Amino acid sequence: MNWNEKIRKATTHISQNEVLIFERSSKGKKAYMLPPLDVPEVDAGKLLGDQAREDLGHMPEVSEIEIIRHYTRLSTWNYAVDHGMYPLGSCTMKYNARVNEVAARLPGLAEAHPYQPERVSQGALLIMKLLSEQLLEITGMDAITLQPAAGAHGELTGILMVRACLESQGAPRKKILIPDSAHGTNPATAAMAGYTVENLRSNAAGMVDIPSLQAQVNEDVAALMLTNPNTLGVFEQEIHKIAEILHAKGALLYMDGANMNALVGKVRPGDFGADVMHLNLHKTFSTPHGGGGPGSGPVACKKILEPFLPAPLIVTKPDGSLGFDYNRPQSIGRVRMFYGNFGMHVRALAYIMANGPDGLRQTTEDAVLNANYIRKGLEDAYELPYKTPTMHEVVFSDHRQLHKGIKTGDVAKRLIDYGFHPYTVSFPLVVPGAMMIEPTESESKASLDLFVEAMNEIAREVDENPEFVLEAPHNTRVSRLDETSAARKPILRWKPPGEAGKP
C-alpha cells in the first residue's frame, strides 16, 4: 500500500540543493561596488595605529547572483504561513498582510533616525500615538508603553512595574503565582524580576482552582501571572473572582496577552480586572514572525501602575505637537534603547486600520469558530483531556495513540508529510502528550477540512502501520535530525576544511 496516496494538500517536487555560503566563496568574487570616494583617501594604519585590522578571516567572497540563488534556495526549504495552515498553538500564525510591509518600508519611516529632532518626526510619533490609543481601547486599559521588544520582554516590564508599585507602597513582596499551564517565559520572567515562583494548580475544568488560589494568596504574593484564555484555550470564567481574591490581599493581576486573539472586540481585560498585561503584536496584530522574530510586546496597565511605566512616553505638548516625556521619576527605567520595535508598530497599526471595529470582531469570531470546528472534527480520533468550551485553540493529547508507541511528536512529524506545519507539541505541560492546535482566523473551511482529514488519516495510520508514522517525515529534504548529538558535541559554526574539529 502506498502510504502517501491519501495526502491531498501536498505533492513532493524537486528542491535545489545548496551548500553553506562559505563553501561558495572564492577569492576575488564580489557582490558590491562602492561609489568613488569624494573625500581624500586615508591610511588606516596611520589613523588607527595598533588598532588597525589586518584581515577578515573566512568572511565569504561571492557574487550577487550566487547570493540570490543561495538564499532563495534556502527559503524554499522552509514551511511558512504563505504555504498554508500553520496551526501552532499559542503562536497565532495568522496571515501577514502585504500592505503592512509596504508601510513599514516607506523611506521616511524606514530611514528615520531615533534621535532626529521631534519636530521633524511628527509622522513617526503620530503612528506610535495612534497605535497606543487603539491598543488601550482594545484592552480597556489606561496607559501603555510600546518599548518592550517582545512578549517575554513585556512580561519583564510588567512585573518590574508591579514590583515598583508595591515597593512604593512599602514592600515589593516575595512571590509570583503562576498556573501550571503557563508559558515558560512566565516563571523565567518572575525570576529575572527577583521573585520566587509558586505554582498554582488547575482544576478539572482546566481553570485556576479557586480554593487553591484563596489558600495561596497572602501578603507575600506580589502578583498572579495569568494567561486568559489560558493555554488550554479555556477562558477563565471566574476571572473576576480571581482578581478580587488578589486585590483583597493587595496583590495584582498580570495578564499574559499571548492569547488576545480570542478576545479582541468581544471582551476587554481592563473590564474583567487585569491590572497590567502585555500584547504580542506578532501574534494578535499580525506582524510577521520572521522565522523567530522580531516581536513586539507593548505593556498596558491601569492607572495605579502608570507612574512606573518605562520612560519615555509619548505626550502631546502645549503647542499641540507630539514629543517624548522623559521626566518620569517613579519609572522602572528603560527596558530597551530608543522607543521599541517601531517597524512593528507601523505594521500593527496598518493591521488595525485594515480591520476596523467590525473586522477585528469578525476576526476573533472566526478564530474561535475555526478552533471549535477542528475540535468537532478530531474528537472521535484523539483524546480531548479537557471538555471545557474552547476559545481560539484546542488541546488534544496522544493518549489514544500511546498504546501503539506513537507520541504527539510522531503524529506531528507525519503531519509534515501531509503538507501542514505541526501543531505545538508537548505543551501545555499540564496535558501529557499535548497536541495544541490554533488554526487562527486565516483558514478557510476547505483548509480546515483538509487538516481534519489529515489528522484523522494519521490516526488510522497509527492503528494500521505505526512504524511508518514513527519514521515520518518521509517526504522532506532531511529526515529526523539527531538532536542529541547536536547538543552533546555542539558544532555552532562553520570552519574551513582542515580546521574543523580544532578548537
Place this chain on the structure above:
Amino acid sequence: MRYLPKSDSEREGMLRDIGAKSIDDLFAGIPAEYRLKRDLNIPRAYAESEIVQFFRQRAAESAQGYATFLGAGAYSHYRPVVIDSLVSRGEFFTAYTPYQPEIAQGTLQSIFEFQTMICELTGMDVANASMYDGSTGSAEALMMASRITGRNKSVIATSVHPEYREVITTYARYQGMPVKTVGYLKNGRVDLEALDKAVDNETAGVLIQSPNFFGTIEDVAAVGEIAHKKGALLIVSIAEAVSLGIVKPPAAADIVSMEAQSFGVPLGFGGPYCGVIATREKFVRQMPGRLVGETRDRNGKRGFVLTLSTREQHIRREKATSNICTNQGLVALMCCIFMTVYGREGLKELASHNLAKANYAAEEFKRAGARLLFEGAPRFNEFVIQTRSDPYAINDSLLRQRIIGGFPLKKFYPESGNASLWCCTETTSKTSIDAAAKEVAL
C-alpha cells in the same frame, strides 16, 4: 473583511456542523457582564489604498530625504537591494521559530551562517542566533558574567551608550547586581586608573564599548588585563558593527555584545534592530538566547537544529539563563545577507570609506573653528567637537538645509557644554560635510 477567507454561508454551515446556534454560543464561557456590547471605538476599516496614503503622509512628516550626521547607536548605512528582495520572501518572513527542523532548514542554515560570520568578525568562538538589541544584549551579557564567575558586581564605563546603561540599571536592580561606573579621560578612553580601583575580587564583569559612545576606540587589551587580574570577565559592546571591517576585533574580551543594526538593518526610528552575544566556547552553556548547531539526519545528511535548549525558558522555566524567547530572526537574516554582499574585502573597503569621511569632516570642522575633542586616541566614524554656539542652534540652521546635525552630548553628559557627536558613513556626501562645516564655525 479582505483578510478573512469565509463567506457568511460557510460560517453558518460550520456553526451547524459544530452544533452551535450562533457564534455567541462559542463565547458563552465569558461571563455576560464582561462581554463588550458595543463596537470598539476605533476608526472604521480603511481600504488598502487609504492605508498606503495614510502612511505616505506620515513618512513625509518624518524627515524623509534629509541628510544626517547622527550616529550615537544607530547608523545610516546603504542597504543593498538584495536584502529586502530576499527577506520579503514569504518563506522567510511568514515562518515561525524553527522548532520543526525538517521544514525549517532555510531559517536554520541562515542562522548558522550568521553565527559563523559573527564569530569571524569578532574573533569569538561562538555566537548566538541574536538578541533583541545591543542594549538588552549588554544587560544579558553582564548577567551571564555573573553566572560564570559566581560574583555579582559590575563595572561599567560611562562612555558606554547612555541608553544601554539605563537598560542595564533596570535589569540589574532586581538581580542584586551592584553597578559601579568609571569615567573617561581627555582622549575619550576609559580611565584605566579609576577602573583599576573599581574592579575588585567580587567583580563579575567589566563592560566597555568600543568604539565607545564618543567614537573613540578603546585600548581593549589594557582593560582586559585589569579585569582579568581580578578574575573578572571583560565584556565589549560594539554598537557600530561596520567598525569591525577595519578595527581590530576585541581579542581580550570574554564576551562580545554587539548591535548589528549597521549591517543592513533600516534605522526605522529605533527598531527592530539586532543584538547578538558572542563568547568563548567554554562559556556557551551560560549563554542566553537561541543557538543553531549542525547535525545529521537518519540518512547521514547534513542538517541544522536549535540546540543546547536546556538553557532556555521553555525547558528550564525559572532556572533558565534568561526569559528571552524570540530572537530577531528576520533582522539577523538581513545582517547575514549584508555581510555576505560585502564579504571579506567589501567590509574592509566600506569601513575605510567611513573612516575617510569622518576624518575629512573632523578636519574640516577643525579648520572652520570648532575644537575637536578626545584627540590622541583612534576613532572610527564618529567624533566629538566643541563649538562656540549651542549645538541645538547649529542644528536648527542645518535643519533648514534639510541636514540633521550632530548629537548634542549635554542630553546625557551635562558636563559637556556645547559638545556634539557627529557621525559620517559612506552615505555622507562631501557636500553635506562642507555645508555643516560652515555652520559649526559660528
